[in-house]
Amino acid sequence: MTVVPVIDYEPPAGPAERPAPAPRAVCRSLPPHRPRAAARAGQSARHRDAARFAEAALRAVLEAVDRRRQPGQLRALLAGRLLDAVDALRHRVGAGAETAVLRRVRLQAVDPAETAFEVAASYARGPRVHAIAARIGPAPGTRWRVTALHIG
Template identity: 50%
Template sequence: MTAARSTAVTRVVDYEPEVGAEPDVPPSRPRRPAALRIVAPRPADGPSARFREAAAFADAALRTVLEVIDRRRPPTQLRPLMPTGLADTVTARARVAPAGRAAAVLRATRVQACGRCEDAFEVAATFSRHTRWHAMACRVELLGTRWQVVALHIG
């Protein structure tokens, strides 16, 4: 049996083409936009107050994470948003990120409750840096009276 890995943030393999490279598309097959996915309709009364709180927290937290990685915010601003080990991992990633690159911009987030009691939510987000798009995901939980990011994946 091997020891369990305790990595809080995992890096996704970079599979995007080089900037400026054109994908191989045969001339007989024009590019088509991706098909839209049908999502179940929301309840008539709209999202709950807890859902709105979690969505607002997740949006602010993910923006803060991107700004810390880009060195536009000090790493100490992550402390109230996530556990110390996770904040240290994000800070370490910020140290190895190249300076002077284009700023990351959070583009969209999607929040989904993990259960009926709505004390944990999974969040999927996209962000762009110059002309490239990336994904990130996290889990936010209500711990006591505050929301916290308890898991984070950045691609």
């Protein structure tokens, strides 16, 4: 399996042409709390478990890419050669890059039995937003493992 980097079609980040106008009124009430994807009603226990795993695994992958975690710590989370791909991406990002922050994670079951899930996520690195696509499947025992990974 190979992981191919996504071509970045966005223009280089630069200064804004005009600053945004100052807000006229201050919002004094907080928006209603949105539950995490893992805690939404109507999802099976297996789906919630997979969502928790996906969020934790993607955070760990981004930490490894940012050099805040050793890639070897991902061995139990990633299948096959994905560890080598994360290590290669780590060298491409460089040590001086801004920290990646996982923003949103969404899961879709591949089949009605929920034996595997496709994951779509977004993360921010500075002012830019990037995408991650992954697939998670069962690992030995009752655990999950990332079986495919595409980081943009």
